[in-house]
Amino acid sequence: DAGVTQSPTHLIKTRGQQVTLRCSPKSGHDTVSWYQQALGQGPQFIFQYYEEEERQRGNFPDRFSGHQFPNYSSELNVNALLLGDSALYLCASSSTGNQPQHFGDGTRLSIL
Amino acid sequence: ELKVEQNPLFLSMQEGKNYTIYCNYSTTSDRLYWYRQDPGKSLESLFVLLSNGAVKQEGRLMASLDTKARLSTLHITAAVHDLSATYFCAVFSGGGADGLTFGKGTHLIIQP
Numbered sequence: 001d002a003g004v005t006q007s008p009t010h011l012i013k014t015r016g017q018q019v020t021l022r023c024s025p026k027s028g029h030d031t032v033s034w035y036q037q038a039l040g041q042g043p044q045f046i047f048q049y050y051e052e053e054e055r056q057r058g059n060f061p062d063r064f065s066g067h068q069f070p071n072y073s074s075e076l077n078v079n080a081l082l083l084g085d086s087a088l089y090l091c092a093s094s095s096t097g098n099q100p101q102h103f104g105d106g107t108r109l110s111i112l
Numbered sequence: 113e114l115k116v117e118q119n120p121l122f123l124s125m126q127e128g129k130n131y132t133i134y135c136n137y138s139t140t141s142d143r144l145y146w147y148r149q150d151p152g153k154s155l156e157s158l159f160v161l162l163s164n165g166a167v168k169q170e171g172r173l174m175a176s177l178d179t180k181a182r183l184s185t186l187h188i189t190a191a192v193h194d195l196s197a198t199y200f201c202a203v204f205s206g207g208g209a210d211g212l213t214f215g216k217g218t219h220l221i222i223q224p
Contacts, residue, residue: 033211042116042200042214043155056211090154100145100157101212 002027004093004104012110013081021076021107025093032074033101034066035090043090049074078109086111114139116203118215126223128190133218135184135201143204144184145212146175148197155200159186191222 005024013019025032031050035043045058049068068074072093078085088108092101115138125131135144143162147155159168161177161184168175172195174187184201198219202212 035212035214042202042216043212045205045211045213048211056205058211092155098143098160098162100147100160102157103147103155105154 004091004102006089006091006104006107008107009105010108010110012112014112015081015083017081018077018079019081019109021078021089021091021109022073023076023091023093023104024073025091026102029093029095029102030072031094031096032068032072033092033094034074034076035092036060036085037088037090037106039087046076081111083111085109114141114203114205114213116201116213116215118201118218120218121216122219124221124223125188125191127192130190131188133186133188133199133220135186135215137182137184137201137203137213140179140182141203141205142179144177145202145204146184146186147200147202149200149217150197158199188220193222193224196220196222 003026007022033048034046037043046060047054047057052068063079065077088106090106091104094101117136119134146158149155159175164179166177172189177184198217200214200217202214205211205213
């Protein structure tokens with residue numbers, strides 16, 4: 001049973017560019033959340049997708065956008081990259097109820 | 113705005129000793145999670161605490177929740193080196209979805 005998978009593992013971009021990160025949820029999960037984890041910090045909630053709609057958003061600018069597909073997989077897009085966007089981006093999936101979110105291994109994004 | 117504070121942020125202890133990590137949060141919530149993160153790895157779910165007075169135990173780790181005090185504790189008994197990791201508490205934000213607000217994490221080093 002595959003867990004949450006993310007791609008790519010690592011990515012290097014320059015300021016001003018755009019990036020797309022991808023996530024496939026754990027089998028049986030229909031909700032995908034994205035988090036940004038800066039070095040030495042806890043993950044920060046970006047947004048959550050359910051039924052192909054963004055249903056909750058954290059304190060991130062509109063440069064951060066996402067999408068969920070009918071198969072529940074999801075993309076995170078970041079436009080006009082800034083140096084401060086360098087971080088580990090984590091995808092987490094869950095189903096309804098109180099069960100914990102399951103996290104993928106993350107995409108390490110470096111902005112030069 | 114929900115704020116989650118953990119302390120200590122860094123803890124170095126010897127094998128065989130006991131210690132407690134504290135997690136305080138600022139607004140009412142009925143769900144709290146503890147996660148473990150090893151260096152370069154993703155987050156692993158440890159405990160889900162759903163009600164006042166909830167106590168969960170797994171091996172040398174025990175977590176508890178006091179919703180009235182807005183406090184959760186993670187107690188380590190007779191620490192062993194394999195428990196060295198960063199531990200995060202995360203609180204359910206509410207608002208119709210289940211985005212989590214994380215603490216900054218407690219970096220735990222257990223020395224032989």
